[in-house]
Amino acid sequence: MAYCTLFLFTLLALASSQAFASDPSPLQDFCVADNSSKVFVNGVVCKDSADVKPEDFFFSGLDKAGDTTKNLVGSNVTLVNVQRLAGLNTLGISIARLDYAPNGGLNPPHTHPRATEVLTVIEGTLYVGFVTSFPNFKLFSKVLNKGDVFVFPEGLIHFQFNIGNVPAVAFAGLSSQNPGLITVANAVFGSNPPISDDVLSKAFQLDKKTVDWLQAQFSNNN
Structure with missing residues (x-):
């Protein structure tokens, strides 16, 4: 019986974790971002509603x-x-x-x-x-x-x-x-620091000279 209870509890816990895997619904009318806050959360801290304009x-x-x-x-x-x-x-x-x-x-x-x-x-x-x-x-x-x-x-x-x-x-x-936003070419060839040209030449089946040229083109995020 104890094992059944534990099993059911585990299933409920897993179900709950899946239910809250995406952004939660708002719990108030609004939560205006306080971009001056130094607190780091998954999102942005709300400013005091009395200060909202x-x-x-x-x-x-x-x-x-x-x-x-x-x-x-x-x-x-x-x-x-x-x-x-x-x-x-x-x-x-x-x-x-x-x-x-x-x-x-x-x-x-x-x-x-x-x-x-x-x-x-x-x-x-x-x-x-x-x-x-x-x-x-x-x-x-x-x-x-x-x-x-x-x-x-x-x-x-x-x-x-x-x-x-x-x-x-x-x-x-x-x-x-x-x-x-992840722009494919910029992320791959313009990363900082650069991805090893050994990795990129093998991944894209290019010679290292071509990889070096591409990295030069995207190093300034053109």
Whole structure:
């Protein structure tokens, strides 16, 4: 009988741990981030509700086009996450404006480790896609025009590429207050300190000279 009780208790404990494996639901109306706090938690500490102002829930500027000339890929992402909009804390959502230069502006292959992304094209024509995980690595891609929507599942590598001859604009909603970003090429070839070229040359089946050249290109996060 004691073993049965212990077994049931263990099952309940495991079930509880799984139930709380993702972000918990808010336990109050809001939890505005206190970005000045020195306390480190999984998220951001709440400021005193007596100090909360309407401005904590407000951001202005997504009507302005991002500068797509500042990098070699020809795109600009204006992300509004909890660091830029404190009222997002604990709400599990953020938003971004994406601008793409004409004739090849690219948001290069990347992942958001903590968020699903839903993209809406506002202007222009984009070729977009994502790749599934091992073992299939299947590409799901589509050409999107103004008003079209595409979703990128959480954690999967995805991209957007402007195939039109005019600038393109899209807005993205992300299912995290802090979705995170891992750009594949930058992470692999631009890490600090660099990954050993012995590792990269074998992993990518490249000679070390090519690996060294790639690391030089991405060392400044171009």
